[in-house]
Amino acid sequence: MENIKLIDGKFIENNTDFVNLIAALKHGFLSKDIIVPLRHHHDFPNPKTNSDSTMLLMPSWNPNKNAGVKIVTVSPKNGQYNLPSINGAYIYLDATTGVLKAILNAKSLTVKRTAAASALASSFLSNKDASSLLMIGTGALSTNLIKAHASVRPISDVYVWGRSLKKAQAVCDQLNNEKFKSTPIETIEEKISEVSIISCATLSKTPLVFGKYLRPGQHIDLVGAYKKDMREADNETISKASIFVDTFQGGLKESGDIVIPIKEGVINASDIKADLFHLCSQAHYGREHSNDITVFKSVGHALEDLIAANYYYNTYTNA
Known part of the structure; x- marks a missing residue:
């Protein structure tokens, strides 16, 4: 557990080259190996704000390489708490061993x-x-x-x-x-x-x-x-x-x-x-x-x- 990388929003913000990230996405959409189940989409009541919140679970894996799942909540009325509407984390894993490699800030990643x-x-x-x-x-x-x-x-x-x-x-x-x-x-x-x-x-x-x-x-x-x-x-x-x-x-x-x-x-x-x-x-x-x-x-x-x-x-x- 001591080798888990914690990749925060500041690192993601300061280390994004859109040209390279777009190229990586294009390569990913060309891949026939990545498996992506339909994401879980769950709405749940939030009585304090009189508005539903949403929990999204998004798993995917590339066999023998990497895997991960994003856990995100969307609470549209969070402005009244001076908080962002989207919060969450991305769990990044080794697909062969299942070992947790990193936790990334989901908002910045998204x-x-x-x-x-x-x-x-x-x-x-x-x-x-x-x-x-x-x-x-x-x-x-x-x-x-x-x-x-x-x-x-x-x-x-x-x-x-x-x-x-x-x-x-x-x-x-x-x-x-x-x-x-x-x-x-x-x-x-x-x-x-x-x-x-x-x-x-x-x-x-x-x-x-x-x-x-x-x-x-x-x-x-x-x-x-x-x-x-x-x-x-x-x-x-x-x-x-x-x-x-x-x-x-x-x-x-x-x-x-x-x-x-x-x-x-x-x-x-x-x-x-x-x-x-x-x-x-x-x-x-x-x-x-x-x-x-x-x-x-x-x-x-x-x-x-x-x-x-x-x-x-x-x-x-x-x-």
Whole structure:
């Protein structure tokens, strides 16, 4: 037990190279060896906040190499306690012996791998000359999504919207040293029709991205709305777009952005073009025409966690 590595959020924050992490994820999605059961998703009542909390258990393993499980809780009302809504740990194991090798900060791991997965999708789905991005949401994911997208596309202008203009400004302030210009905006409508990429990472239960504002050639990255009754894009957005998901396994079952339009007959499950396994293996090439509107829906996948845990473990042990 004395050899267990404790990899905290500070280490993960200071040792992330999105180009390398995205490349590691791409290699992982190409692998045929990693086994990923459907994640456990359990909602439980939280009477003190009058809002359900969620426990997520995400196991995966690569036989003879490594294994792990992420244990995460999501408590949307944690703001009143001045605590983050997402908390948890990642348990990283030797797959042959079962020996515990490391415990990693799950929030930091999740933020980084989620941003990297969105950027990986963008490398297939956004136009190669995409130079502007609208970030909807001001949580921990926002700066990471911006940086990750900027690592695969020549982003020069970033606009940030949040329910608080002060929080949007704070996100921009954190990006002062980046090569792109960051500007807080008061309304989504100010820039949604102008930007190349729209990235949305919120806990909203009602749409924030409306199809009536979209123009040909845009790419929409939907990262929030992790439950069936939550959504970030309206039906018009979904009906206008070529739709892609991180995995069919989770994408068709877990998010309102996909589940609700299917239930309402706006789209069929067969309308979803491909997932990251297909994109990375070139079974589907992604964007077909420069004028297409593309949507990528991310719900998260335990493969991403295992690959990211291995990335940080190797970085830690080789430091």
